[in-house]
């Protein structure tokens with residue numbers, strides 16, 4: 001610890017030590033240099049901060065215990081969960097759009113494949129004379145809605161992940177709030193835990209994007225990765241594996257019902273809105 005006297009340039013307080021006790025500014029702040037600028041730049045990515053490496057390491061070695069430590073107050077030791085989520089999402093978007101081993105825009109490729117599939121299915125529905133015109137319109141509108149939804153989801157991954165997590169935190173909280181390790185879990189704490197777990201899963205699903213797996217292999221990989229969520233929930237709650245698993249499965253039921261209800265509402269709304277022209281902006285060749 002530095003014994004020199006300092007005057008804090010930000011708030012004007014005189015003090016001895018390495019940090020201003022009033023505003024927390026470091027006593028080592030001097031004139032601006034390229035080194036400072038570089039450190040600030042890598043700090044945006046959490047790399048100037050040792051807590052990022054520690055958080056990622058602990059998220060894989062002892063995720064549930066790490067989350068419990070964080071909730072109990074070890075906040076300086078770990079990277080903040082929401083900041084981490086946004087950085088991981090930004091990084092996945094970079095990887096998805098070109099920063100992968102083949103240097104290809106996988107997002108664009110994926111959406112082109114989806115568009116082709118949608119148009120094929122719409123053309124099939126158009127050509128089908130055995131069904132009524134109304135059913136044909138509904139079928140065409142359904143494919144259009146699914147395509148639009150897929151596009152929106154791929155464009156806003158962090159918002160989607162956050163929305164899903166908020167929805168899933170509810171039932172998870174109800175089933176885990178009186179668990180052996182944390183008998184008085186709060187909803188806000190449950191949500192923070194879910195965000196950390198999502199970070200862990202999102203880091204895993206960067207792998208298939210980075211290595212350019214086929215879309216089918218990627219879907220299988222991503223689904224299997226979701227099973228990893230059992231480990232942190234088990235460690236965090238202190239339940240046995242069987243107790244943890246049935247609780248997670250039970251929490252999935254209301255979650256799935258709410259998600260389906262939202263999708264159905266979007267579908268009905270988009271169908272009503274698309275009525276004058278059910279084919280919308282997806283042009284069917286022929």
Ligand SMILES: [Zn+2]
Pocket residue numbers: 008009010011012013020021022023024025
């Ligand atoms: Zn100060």
